[in-house]
Amino acid sequence: MTIAITASGAAAEAVASVVPTLVGDLVASGITVQDPSLWGPEAEAEAAKRLGWAEAITVSxxxxxxxxxxxxxxxxxxxxxxxxxxxxxxxxxxxxxxxxxxxxxxxxxxxxxxxxxxxxxxxxxxxxxxxxxxxxxxxxxxxxxxxxxxxxxxxxxxxxxxxxxxxxxxxxxxxxxxxxxxxxxxxxxxxxxxxxxxxxxxxxxxxxxxxxxxxxxxxEADAVTVELAQDRADNPGLVLGAVLGGTTPLRDKIAIVADGTHIQGFPDWAEQLIAESTGKLGRGLLPVVIGVDAPEITEGLHDVQIIRLVASTEETREVAPGEVEISGSLGAQILTWEYAVAVAGRLLGINPFDQPDVESAKVATRSLLDGEPEPVPAAFTASGVDVRGAGGIDLGDSLESAVEGLLRHLTDDGYVAIQAYLDRVAAPGAVALRDALAARTRRPVTFGWGPRFLHSTGQYHKGGPSNGVFLQITQIPETDLEIPGSPFSFGTLVAAQAAGDATVLAEHGRPVLTLTVTDVAQALPILLGALR
The missing domain is CATH 3.40.50.10490 (Glucose-6-phosphate isomerase like protein; domain 1)
Incomplete structure (x- = not known):
């Protein structure tokens, strides 16, 4: 096998119960021949023009x-x-x-x-x-x-x-x-x-x-095509699809951890594939990119499925209870996950090929750029951090009280999304905020660089379940840069993108806490203290 998947616990039960039906329904071969009817009549028109990836190897x-x-x-x-x-x-x-x-x-x-x-x-x-x-x-x-x-x-x-x-x-x-x-x-x-x-x-x-x-x-991708096309119980695309979308009750937070794999950064790619494909109609799967020491791994959360990307090995390795391990080459992994997410869409009853809520943040951004409104004043400033809130947050009068006000909205089946509109080259240490908040809340926490995540998990934030709370971190740039031929600068653009997304989230009933800093390096210890 070019892809090896080992499942335990609820994931193994999903494979045993769901895959036989997928085999009987000829789902794998249907995807391979680009049958747009697999996701129901409402999705058929979109699916008919979005299945070219099934033959991308030959075309490319x-x-x-x-x-x-x-x-x-x-x-x-x-x-x-x-x-x-x-x-x-x-x-x-x-x-x-x-x-x-x-x-x-x-x-x-x-x-x-x-x-x-x-x-x-x-x-x-x-x-x-x-x-x-x-x-x-x-x-x-x-x-x-x-x-x-x-x-x-x-x-x-x-x-x-x-x-x-x-x-x-x-x-x-x-x-x-x-x-x-x-x-x-x-x-x-x-x-x-x-x-x-x-x-x-x-x-x-x-x-x-x-x-x-x-x-x-x-x-590498071509080597797995025969396995993915066959309507068999050991088809890795069907197995992974059942893991993602077939657990009962649904484990709708998919925590992906790179644990020994040679593939670099794969969870970030899978994050977009999963979130944008499934987060709509008030349901979906939330991918959570975590490290090997992430708090989510040991919490035993009822709605979290841990998937480890491990090194290809012939040695027998015992899978941790309730977890899933996957190994394989990069090309094979890419194609297998594409099949699996398409399968998960069928199991969830959604169209995995549209993204109806991505455009809303773009429209809000454009409206702000065109209208050039005055910036919303901060509710208060503490330790050099400007604090703003939307969506019904009680901010109090300190960073700590503002964070507490946001987290009061976090439910037992919810999640926290950190949205960092920062220079990710200059401030990679901002990702430490994720683990700090996960340890405090004992709930899944995602971390996205803005505006990058708007083209990824942004769809899930608006279209998925209404159980997220959102922490925006923005910065006032030390040096701005004009955009040639445009009436706005890059600094104005990124500020409008953050403000526009916060507006749309609040309109969807999602609470948003925005913390604006000037010196990121100086502010990170302060933010870590407030989150802990």
Missing amino acids: AELVPQIVALRHRLAAKGLNNFVLAGMGGSSLAPEVITRTYGVELTVLDATEPGQVLDALNVDLEHTVLIVSSKSGSTVETASQRKAFEKAFSDAGYSDVHDRIIVVTDPGSPLDRSAREAGYVVFNADPNIGGRYSALSAFGLVPSGLAGADIEELLG
Whole structure:
């Protein structure tokens, strides 16, 4: 087997009870032949144009020599520093692939000015920007493209047409404008949604240009295709799908921990796949990315399913009670999880291919940018941190009381989402806030970098169960950066994205506590103290 899955407890019971029905219903072979009726009549129209990922390996094979040839051509010109401007599915898969293969790729899925400036200021002379977007209308990606075009122009480079590579859907606005500008364009299969696009041009072009062995990656995925296509009880896609969506009662918090696997950052990719595919109609699965020492592992929470990504090994290893262990190559894991989440969607009775609530935060952001309203004043400032609340929080008059006011809304089946609109390159230590809050609340806590998470767990936050409480952490940038041709700066954009999302969450009845800091390094110990 190219993928090994071992389940115990409720997960094993789900496999035993659910998989035989999936086999009898020919679900695996149905996905493989792209049968859009598997998710019910309401989902059929969307599914009919979103199942191209099932044949992505075959379609993508012809891209490999083109990508390799372009990499060699760029290297001959001394262009070997690659920056990826993309959000969600356009950035998460390349980040996992390049990290796993140990090659350098700067993933710019941010609007925080410091992070954008950092990408602009590192070796611009040898830099190639990869602009990756299905339509090109994504505000983050479009803004990043403008910033790099100006930087290349200001530096006097005459070879800008070599320095910008575009990945987009055929006929998209970005496709047309990029060709008019003379950029190299790779068209992706329009019948693949962003979160299922890891093995398409969106995953392969940035990864291959950066030096990852994408031919090997596709080979790893191809090795598991026969297993995934067969209507058998040991089909790993059906087994994992039953683990995700078939437990009774449903363990709807999926805690994913990398525990010995060679694959780097995989839980972050799986987070988007699961949350955006299943979080809708008031139900869904919440992925929780955790470490090996996370508080959630030892709490024995009734609604949490622990899944460990472990090293491939022939040795017999005893699985902890109630947990699941998975091993396999990166390519095989990607395709198996895509099948499994599609299966989970069928079990949950939802359409795993739409994202009806993602657009709401974008609309709110645009409204704030267009209207240029005055910032909402802080309720109070404590220890240099501005405090604001929405959704009925009793803030009190201190950081500690504000956090307590937020956590009063946390239920026995709820979760906390930390949304950090910070420079993740400069402030990686912010992730420590997650474990601190998980230890205090004894409930699942997610951590997302803003605005990156808006293209991932943001769908679940609004469309999933109404049992989340939200802690926003924003920063006032030390240095702002103008967006060429736009009436707003990156600093204004990221502030509007945070405020817009908070507004939408509050409108959905979700409590939001916003803490705004100036000096992140100085503020983190203060925030840790308040959360503990």
